[in-house]
Amino acid sequence: MLQFSEVQAAAARLKGVAHRTPVVTSRTLDQLLGLNVFMKAENLQRMGAFKFRGGFNAVSVLSEAERSRGVVAFSSGNHAQAVALAARLHGCAATIVMPHDAPAPKLAATRGYGAEVILYDRYTEDRAAIARRLTEERGASLIPPFDHLPVMAGQGTAALELIEDAGPLDALIVCAGGGGFLSGCTVAAKHLLPAIEVFGAEPERGNDMQLSLQRGEIVTIDVPRTICDGQQTQAVGRHPFEVIKAHVTDVLAVPDPVVVDAMRFAFERMKLVLEPSGACALAALMQHRERFRGQRVGVTLSGGNVGMDRFLALMSGAGVD
Amino acid sequence: MLQFSEVQAAAARLKGVAHRTPVVTSRTLDQLLGLNVFMKAENLQRMGAFKFRGGFNAVSVLSEAERSRGVVAFSSGNHAQAVALAARLHGCAATIVMPHDAPAPKLAATRGYGAEVILYDRYTEDRAAIARRLTEERGASLIPPFDHLPVMAGQGTAALELIEDAGPLDALIVCAGGGGFLSGCTVAAKHLLPAIEVFGAEPERGNDMQLSLQRGEIVTIDVPRTICDGQQTQAVGRHPFEVIKAHVTDVLAVPDPVVVDAMRFAFERMKLVLEPSGACALAALMQHRERFRGQRVGVTLSGGNVGMDRFLALMSGAGVD
Numbered sequence: 001m002l003q004f005s006e007v008q009a010a011a012a013r014l015k016g017v018a019h020r021t022p023v024v025t026s027r028t029l030d031q032l033l034g035l036n037v038f039m040k041a042e043n044l045q046r047m048g049a050f051k052f053r054g055g056f057n058a059v060s061v062l063s064e065a066e067r068s069r070g071v072v073a074f075s076s077g078n079h080a081q082a083v084a085l086a087a088r089l090h091g092c093a094a095t096i097v098m099p100h101d102a103p104a105p106k107l108a109a110t111r112g113y114g115a116e117v118i119l120y121d122r123y124t125e126d127r128a129a130i131a132r133r134l135t136e137e138r139g140a141s142l143i144p145p146f147d148h149l150p151v152m153a154g155q156g157t158a159a160l161e162l163i164e165d166a167g168p169l170d171a172l173i174v175c176a177g178g179g180g181f182l183s184g185c186t187v188a189a190k191h192l193l194p195a196i197e198v199f200g201a202e203p204e205r206g207n208d209m210q211l212s213l214q215r216g217e218i219v220t221i222d223v224p225r226t227i228c229d230g231q232q233t234q235a236v237g238r239h240p241f242e243v244i245k246a247h248v249t250d251v252l253a254v255p256d257p258v259v260v261d262a263m264r265f266a267f268e269r270m271k272l273v274l275e276p277s278g279a280c281a282l283a284a285l286m287q288h289r290e291r292f293r294g295q296r297v298g299v300t301l302s303g304g305n306v307g308m309d310r311f312l313a314l315m316s317g318a319g320v321d
Numbered sequence: 322m323l324q325f326s327e328v329q330a331a332a333a334r335l336k337g338v339a340h341r342t343p344v345v346t347s348r349t350l351d352q353l354l355g356l357n358v359f360m361k362a363e364n365l366q367r368m369g370a371f372k373f374r375g376g377f378n379a380v381s382v383l384s385e386a387e388r389s390r391g392v393v394a395f396s397s398g399n400h401a402q403a404v405a406l407a408a409r410l411h412g413c414a415a416t417i418v419m420p421h422d423a424p425a426p427k428l429a430a431t432r433g434y435g436a437e438v439i440l441y442d443r444y445t446e447d448r449a450a451i452a453r454r455l456t457e458e459r460g461a462s463l464i465p466p467f468d469h470l471p472v473m474a475g476q477g478t479a480a481l482e483l484i485e486d487a488g489p490l491d492a493l494i495v496c497a498g499g500g501g502f503l504s505g506c507t508v509a510a511k512h513l514l515p516a517i518e519v520f521g522a523e524p525e526r527g528n529d530m531q532l533s534l535q536r537g538e539i540v541t542i543d544v545p546r547t548i549c550d551g552q553q554t555q556a557v558g559r560h561p562f563e564v565i566k567a568h569v570t571d572v573l574a575v576p577d578p579v580v581v582d583a584m585r586f587a588f589e590r591m592k593l594v595l596e597p598s599g600a601c602a603l604a605a606l607m608q609h610r611e612r613f614r615g616q617r618v619g620v621t622l623s624g625g626n627v628g629m630d631r632f633l634a635l636m637s638g639a640g641v642d
Contacts, residue, residue, distance in 0.1 A: 028433075044345070268629055271365055271595075271625030272365075272594065273592040304592030308588060311588075312633055312636065315633065
């Protein structure tokens with residue numbers, strides 16, 4: 001199982017490389033919810049999301065010989081940019097396998113970080129097989145998006161910083177897709193504050209982690225239909241679930257319209273841009289506020305990578321039901 | 322003339338009360354502009370703008386007897402909320418004179434901070450006369466928005482923090498309306514870094530400060546038609562101009578569409594919400610980048626108080642020409 005010492009080691013590697021993102025508070029929100037909330041603004045992290053932490057740590061722990069043969073990732077989202085940037089900072093080559101219909105800004109950003117992008121057809125080709133072939137042909141190292149201890153350790157540094165800056169917390173809510181962020185943060189939080197209760201937050205329509213925790217085993221679902229594109233995973237990873245099963249109190253499910261409300265609140269009152277998945281933990285707190293009344297609650301604002309057009313559409317209610 | 326010691330004293334009063342806002346950097350922006358930019362994110366300040374600094378300091382320097390008779394301000398913008406919040410934190414009454422057609426969210430926010438709002442008709446009534454009558458009737462203290470040393474000293478603490486956090490700078494660009502923010506920041510910056518060049522930034526259509534600096538005397542213009550609603554002042558204040566005339570290198574004028582570009586860049590790449598005037602200094606740097614090539618440049622992001630509807634309209638190009 002992931003150990004706290006690995007999170008600490010990741011924090012040392014990330015020092016001076018990752019931004020120490022601010023912990024944001026809002027008296028308006030505290031009054032509205034009847035509690036004290038401390039938000040870790042990872043939307044202000046390099047490349048716009050916490051994913052940089054795990055990507056950088058995973059490339060760091062490779063040997064020089066391994067790095068010289070390059071790294072490979074498959075992702076259509078923030079993990080792609082995280083690995084691309086982490087590789088460039090280590091002076092090694094990155095190959096990112098992305099669907100040919102990935103949003104143009106994400107393709108451009110990934111290429112902008114110097115990565116080679118290999119496109120595949122998501123309806124006819126198997127991206128895992130493509131990535132595997134690449135790692136075999138080139139001897140490159142695959143950096144998985146969540147089911148990988150060095151990635152989990154890197155993500156956990158966000159909770160470490162949050163608790164260092166905010167002080168004691170009664171609860172911590174972390175948005176959850178494959179569980180890399182939630183498991184890393186759980187290990188850090190439970191070590192620093194043994195009595196803290198840690199919660200995952202996921203879209204109501206993609207509640208595989210909630211089901212998995214209830215049943216005590218990993219449940220796989222269809223690709224969820226939700227605006228939270230960072231959380232369209234079908235199942236929690238094996239390594240993350242080990243931590244989550246042992247230490248996470250509960251997983252809070254959130255309807256998409258509440259995610260839009262949280263994005264709007266962050267925009268209007270906190271002046272922060274959040275992508276849907278980046279607002280999921282805050283939305284979970286809004287939706288389940290009664291459970292946290294009077295507490296000091298940490299919340300991750302995990303990312304801000306949403307294009308202007310999509311943001312405007314979401315704020316007009318398009319695709320939200 | 323405003324002295325650095327007054328800025329220092331203001332910083333001591335604001336410690337633990339104002340947020341120490343983060344200094345944000347963007348490698349993408351640095352590459353784009355060919356320089357190094359350090360942005361003071363005052364949109365993340367309490368009540369969403371740097372104005373809190375000056376408002377709080379001005380209420381702080383009143384005697385207890387003065388505060389017991391309350392404070393008065395006339396403003397339709399961020400100064401209203403700043404004084405309202407500063408008064409509440411000091412446990413004193415605030416009366417804010419606002420036009421009856423002020424935006425509903427601003428009225429609500431000002432009342433939300435506990436202030437009494439007195440509405441007037443901006444076409445038939447003289448707000449200064451109304452405020453004067455209130456101060457006479459109630460013995461209350463008027464807190465002017467910029468032409469007031471304690472307000473200027475408070476605003477200057479933003480530059481103090483920026484330079485403490487960013488280190489040496491070659492230049493500093495500060496958005497300018499009545500000159501309270503620019504003059505306070507100039508005094509702080511020139512004391513800490515005597516060789517620094519300080520620039521004001523104002524909308525092209527409201528370039529009264531540029532004209533005033535060129536002519537060496539205060540020039541008054543008609544109310545400017547610009548999207549930068551925080552900078553629709555007709556003339557720089559007398560106290561600020563004393564500093565600006567002596568120590569500011571130049572005032573950079575910015576067309577409104579470049580302000581929209583800067584707002585869009587802040588949203589998409591920095592995940593920050595800026596109101597038009599809040600993006601004016603960044604827009605000035607974008608517009609006049611050649612002048613700063615290779616330099617380390619400080620820029621104020623002065624506020625983020627823009628409603629969602631107005632933001633969406635501006636991003637669609639409405640009212641921008």
